[in-house]
Amino acid sequence: MHTVAEPIQRLIDALVRLPGVGPKSASRLAFYLLRAPEDQVQELAAAIGELKANIVYCSRCQNLSISDPCSICQDATRDQSIICVVEEPLDVVAIERTGAYHGLYHVLHGVINPVEGVGPDDLRIAQLLDRQKREPVEEILIATNPTLEGEATAMYLARLLRPAGVRVTRLARGLPVGGDLEYADEVTLSRALEGRRDL
Amino acid sequence: MHTVAEPIQRLIDALVRLPGVGPKSASRLAFYLLRAPEDQVQELAAAIGELKANIVYCSRCQNLSISDPCSICQDATRDQSIICVVEEPLDVVAIERTGAYHGLYHVLHGVINPVEGVGPDDLRIAQLLDRQKREPVEEILIATNPTLEGEATAMYLARLLRPAGVRVTRLARGLPVGGDLEYADEVTLSRALEGRRDL
Numbered sequence: 482m483h484t485v486a487e488p489i490q491r492l493i494d495a496l497v498r499l500p501g502v503g504p505k506s507a508s509r510l511a512f513y514l515l516r517a518p519e520d521q522v523q524e525l526a527a528a529i530g531e532l533k534a535n536i537v538y539c540s541r542c543q544n545l546s547i548s549d550p551c552s553i554c555q556d557a558t559r560d561q562s563i564i565c566v567v568e569e570p571l572d573v574v575a576i577e578r579t580g581a582y583h584g585l586y587h588v589l590h591g592v593i594n595p596v597e598g599v600g601p602d603d604l605r606i607a608q609l610l611d612r613q614k615r616e617p618v619e620e621i622l623i624a625t626n627p628t629l630e631g632e633a634t635a636m637y638l639a640r641l642l643r644p645a646g647v648r649v650t651r652l653a654r655g656l657p658v659g660g661d662l663e664y665a666d667e668v669t670l671s672r673a674l675e676g677r678r679d680l
Numbered sequence: 681m682h683t684v685a686e687p688i689q690r691l692i693d694a695l696v697r698l699p700g701v702g703p704k705s706a707s708r709l710a711f712y713l714l715r716a717p718e719d720q721v722q723e724l725a726a727a728i729g730e731l732k733a734n735i736v737y738c739s740r741c742q743n744l745s746i747s748d749p750c751s752i753c754q755d756a757t758r759d760q761s762i763i764c765v766v767e768e769p770l771d772v773v774a775i776e777r778t779g780a781y782h783g784l785y786h787v788l789h790g791v792i793n794p795v796e797g798v799g800p801d802d803l804r805i806a807q808l809l810d811r812q813k814r815e816p817v818e819e820i821l822i823a824t825n826p827t828l829e830g831e832a833t834a835m836y837l838a839r840l841l842r843p844a845g846v847r848v849t850r851l852a853r854g855l856p857v858g859g860d861l862e863y864a865d866e867v868t869l870s871r872a873l874e875g876r877r878d879l
Contacts, residue, residue, distance in 0.1 A: 485773050486746050488734050492727040498720060500712055505863070506700060508770055513699055514731055515744065521697060522728060528691040530725030532713055535687050545714065547685050571707055574684050664704070 489515065541612070543588045543605040545570045553586060560584040562619040566609065566638065568592055568626060571663045576624065581671040584622070587612065592630040593637055601637065609638070613645055620648040622677055626662045627652075650677045688714065740811070742787045742804040744769045752785060759783040761818040765808060765837065767791055767825060770862045775823065780870045783821070786811065791829040792836055800836065808837070812846055819847040821876055825861045826851075849876045 484490060489511050496507035514522050538544070539551035542564075546552065553559060553573075563584035567573055573586050589604040612618065621642055625631035639649045652662075652673040662670075683689060688710050695706035713721050737743070738750035741763075745751065752758060752772075762783035766772055772785050788803040811817065820841055824830035838848045851861075852875030861869075 484776070485769060486735055486744050488727070488731050488746065489744065489769075492731055495720075495724040495727040498724075499709060501705065501708070508862075509700070510698060511731070512768070512770065514728060515735065519732065521694075522731065525694040525697075526725045526729030528687070528694040529713060529721060529728065532687050532691055532710070532721065533718060536685055536714065545685055545688065547687065569711065570684060570688075571711065577683070663707075 542586045543590065543608055544573055544586060545588075561617055563622060564609070564612065564616075564618055564620075565622045565624050567624050567662070568631065568634075569663065572624065572626075575663050575665065575670060576674070579667050579671045579674060581674045584620075589625070589634070592625055592628075592634040594630045604634075606638070606641070610641065613642060613647055618647055620650060622650045622652070624652050624662065627660060631662075653677050741785045742789065742807055743772055743785060744787075760816055762821060763808070763811065763815075763817055763819075764821045764823050766823045766861070767830065767833075768862065771823065771825075774862050774864065774869060775873070778866050778870045778873060780873045783819075788824070788833070791824055791827075791833040793829045803833075805837070805840075809840065812841060812844055817846055819849060821849045821851070823851050823861065826859060852876055 485493070485508075492511045492514070493504070493507045496502050496510055497504055502510070514525075535547050536545050537547070537549050539546045539549050539554055541550045541554040544551050544553070548555070560583050564587050565576060565582060565584055566587045566589060567576070568589055568591060570588055573588065576582050576586075587605070587609050589606065589609075591599055591604050593599060593601055593604065609621075613621065621638075623635040623638055625634050635651055639651075642649050653675070665673075684692070684707075691710045691713070692703070692706045695701050695709055696703055701709070713724075734746050735744050736746070736748050738745045738748050738753055740749045740753040743750050743752070747754070759782050763786050764775060764781060764783055765786045765788060766775070767788055767790060769787055772787065775781050775785075786804070786808050788805065788808075790798055790803050792798060792800055792803065808820075812820065820837075822834040822837055824833050834850055838850075841848050851872040864872075
């Protein structure tokens with residue numbers, strides 16, 4: 482049986498392994514790329530191929546960065562007394578976009594999720610506890626998503642951090658429950674930052 | 681303002697240029713690739729980068745292939761008296777999958793679509809007329825999609841080809857109107873092939 486030419490099939494096979502890409506959209510993308518300008522195609526290939534080469538984890542806040550420490554951790558003008566704890570690097574981008582926060586960050590790289598087998602040891606929690614001991618932290622603002630797992634992770638962290646005497650806060654309930662922090666608009670996120678409450 | 685690290689932003693920018701990929705899904709894909717195994721990421725980059733390097737148009741049927749002529753045109757056991765005209769390379773794959781057709785193909789690479797500015801000269805129609813003159817063709821089966829543009833293109837081709845005395849047929853109306861040939865199931869496509877009628 483005749484199938485599609487091998488280089489095309491190879492790309493379709495690589496594309497269907499991506500989340501949210503089925504066989505039909507993989508085919509569409511492959512044939513789109515076949516007709517796209519060569520420089521656009523090569524730029525995409527290079528962006529994928531070189532993605533990880535220059536990316537490191539910041540040893541302080543655990544965010545993905547091109548330098549260690551990252552640009553935020555290196556910035557002495559930022560408020561060193563508050564750490565905002567988020568699930569993912571994109572959450573840092575979302576909060577920075579509000580312009581309403583000037584402290585530091587800590588990226589967990591996930592949430593506690595027993596159903597998917599993600600426990601506290603799979604997240605960057607030990608590094609957070611370490612920072613709380615070494616750094617002049619007065620407040621830890623837990624900005625995990627307002628989902629079941631995000632709330633459970635916030636509770637877990639609060640129980641670990643409070644005994645050390647640090648103020649533990651949570652983003653205000655301006656966020657729609659069940660929503661995703663990364664998709665929130667600037668105004669909603671700004672209000673949630675202003676109205677943060679002790680946990 | 682702090683944004684996402686440059687190599688990640690570069691990939692997001694390259695991904696949003698793809699059809700059907702918005703900023704949110706581009707971000708999701710980029711962060712998925714950051715955590716994916718390095719060999720999977722490099723395989724995807726290579727599949728994209730090398731996509732066009734080995735792909736040529738078959739000078740006979742105009743299909744995309746790794747050889748010229750393509751494997752179907754090279755196959756002497758195939759019925760040389762019938763040419764099935766399709767819009768896209770994926771349509772060849774769909775028809776081959778039925779196992780009900782053993783003739784040759786001709787790929788137009790599109791349909792006549794005045795709204796999008798696609799005229800007959802933008803398609804591989806001249807090459808089809810040339811084949812009809814040079815090759816021992818008895819029947820030309822027009823398998824464009826059962827859409828407005830596909831039907832119009834079929835009518836246009838029929839008017840060009842019939843004066844030369846060749847039998848011009850069309851896939852039977854087993855295909856759901858408004859549908860896409862490439863998505864049809866094997867049974868429907870097989871029936872449409874069997875029930876083809878003179879145009």
